[in-house]
Amino acid sequence: MTTTTSATVTTVTPGTPRLPLPATAGSDPAGVATHCAYCGLQCAMTLTGSSAADLAVAPRRFPTNRGGLCQKGWTSAELLRTPARLTTPLLRRDGELAPASWDEALDVVADAIVRTQAAYGRDAVAVFGGGGLTNEKAYQLGKFARVALRTSQVDYNGRWCMSSAAAAGIRCFGLDRGLPFPVTDIGSAHAVLLLGANPAETMPPFLTHLVRAADAGGLMVADPRLTPTAAKALDGGGLHLQLRPGTDAALALGMLHVAVTEGYADRRFIAERTTGFDDLWPVAAQWLPERVERVTGVAVTTLRTAVATLARARDTERGAYVLSARGSEQHASGTDTVTAFIALALALGLPGNSGTGFGTITGQGNGQGGREHGQKADQLPGYRRIDDPAARAHVAAVWGVDPADLPGPGRSAFELLDALGTESGPRVLLVHGSNPVVSAPDARRVSDRLAALDLLVVSDFVLSETAAVADVVLPVLQWAEEEGTMTNLEGRVLRRRRALAAPAGCRSELRIWNELASRLGCSTGFPTEPRLVFDELRRASAGGPADYSAVTWERLDAGESLHWPCSPQRPQGTPRLFLDRFATPDGRARFVPVDHVGPAEPDDTAYPLVATTGRVLQHYQSGAQTRLVEELSAAAGEMFVQVHPDTASAAGLDEGALADVVSRRGRTRATVRVDEDLRPDVVFLPFHWGDDGRANSLTHAALDPTSRMPEFKACAVRLEAAQ
Ligand SMILES: Nc1nc2c(c(=O)[nH]1)N[C@H]1C(S)=C(S)[C@@H](COP(=O)(O)OP(=O)(O)OC[C@H]3O[C@@H](n4cnc5c(=O)[nH]c(N)nc54)[C@H](O)[C@@H]3O)O[C@H]1N2
Ligand SMILES: Nc1nc2c(c(=O)[nH]1)N[C@H]1C(S)=C(S)[C@@H](COP(=O)(O)OP(=O)(O)OC[C@H]3O[C@@H](n4cnc5c(=O)[nH]c(N)nc54)[C@H](O)[C@@H]3O)O[C@H]1N2
């Protein structure tokens, strides 16, 4: 791209009212009360110090973390002082990224947007967001796409995270809030079934809520690996259901079968609070425990004990919960799988009662809020649908635009990336809060698509693998340098508070969108103060499923605990949903007839193993952030593949050897970690590294028909000794 400024580009920034700056850590000896930079548990912490160099993190007592932090939380301040921090915009000149002024960089972006849309239409410019963005940024990004760019092409990385759980929640309960109860409710339960969740590594302080269940022998973990979480279950006398990847739906239907045929079903609950049982039962009736054992590898006795344990805890009022996470959800049949587990929970009468329930564990820092306020391809703020005329009218009125000018639904995350640079696809892409070069499925294909763009613009505070291939890189603020709100895994709205001034050279994304909008000649206001954006978000969400209208910064700052929906009709918020009725038109939860499908790519003689992927304690997601933290990289510095000893020796590999894991799409180089507790037909790879250690060179993009979730958790591979 050139750096010439087009005549249509202006640099006028509409004035926005200024609010007083909040206290920073430096001015308040007691420190700044905020929440962690990373995951959806949003552990509470206090920041003290006067500059990035001496900022210190201390855990703060809060219901979700009870005073605990994981290693990532403890070391989260390191990234504020990393020498790798971006502090100046970068423009690609003669093939190299080189420093540029903000005006230069923003002019290049605005100029490309104007020229591209004039030549190829509005949808030739696309936006990709992230579930780590604050509510204000997620909301503003969706508004920027629909009102300033007037493109339908906006989606985000949450599509790869929570979309199957969300789709199943909406299908069965009429609403998607990951945990429809406070996380502390789980703490009193004597039976908890975890489906593809490894919180011992992905949310360590969450384990405090599993102690009672573990001690009672009621912690049960369905995972192909003996994870630290599964080990905890076994230590307490609980269960490890060591299923083959991608067979969770068979497990769910088998458990439902046992629940009904062995007399554990709650007939009254089914009759009074649900519909559709008779449609699903003929499918579940086929899943005799012996058949389930053949498909999943989970022994019949284990299956029976798991159901009996849940039913016993329910009957003695000791609490029973079924919780799903990415292991069971990140499949091309993820929505149906979660639907089947919800059916199990409904048959046992767990949802919609206090002391029992079904939930899904939201992953990203703002994974819940980030999926409510309009950065999703089919969505407007307040969890409204973009194809609903009433929703369009409401939101258009808040934005001061004609509803007819709002675009319709766009492409889902992978489909969007896969269309980049094609004849009918977007030619300019703006990325905010994601590193798809590492985290996208079939990432080689995605990298090729990114390379085919006319202009790739990445906003980040570090040079992620995606920023490194961009044409324009915009240095933005991080966590402790910004104000905002986040919505945690239990639908509770939290305040993120600023402890440090913005580093020289960095700008907030709210300011970037404001400046781009004015350069594009857009007359709609894009406030730059988070608090003003939040007030607008409240109005835009009013009356929608995720209604924030009665949540105010004053109430949050006063320490009130507010779970959405929180409206003038329910000013106290809603910690527990569905107690009286589900969010469906008739108030009843739905059984939906679904069947087991299995992985989209079967293994064969050329690719005889199933590769599954996931996380380790020290690294976060694509690793762009945590690989820069010395303590974390020292503890977990290299890409590895977890292999059963028999499988390793069949491939001529020993512990510590370098292996190539090969799929139909690519290869990944990794150090062999032999683990005799792993299934011999499975290998596990973390996805936190790029380059030749990128797990997503192997994965494929078979998409769930409803949620468009890719199949991150199963693909066929073989192992080779690295040459
Ligand atoms: N340390 C760390 N913590 C994180 C994150 C991180 O990157 N690092 N990311 C955050 C985010 S965004 C998310 S979404 C959460 C994810 O949190 P989790 O869902 O707990 O994490 P994963 O490791 O992706 O997957 C969980 C388990 O699923 C198992 N699994 C694989 N395939 C299958 C299968 O087919 N069926 C079943 N039942 N299990 C299977 C894996 O072996 C793994 O142990 O973590 C959050 N917390
Ligand atoms: N194989 C495999 N692939 C997976 C998964 C898996 O289990 N297996 N899990 C999937 C899941 S659940 C998820 S959530 C995705 C996550 O994968 P990504 O979408 O790549 O998520 P992150 O690594 O968190 O990327 C965030 C990037 O944004 C930057 N960033 C952080 N905060 C902000 C901000 O406020 N503004 C801006 N502009 N930038 C910011 C960070 O520095 C980082 O470079 O990966 C998915 N990919």
Ligand code: SF4
């Ligand atoms: S569990 Fe999540 S929120 Fe808590 S300290 Fe660790 S990364 Fe941060």
Ligand SMILES: [Mo]
């Ligand atoms: Mo995620």
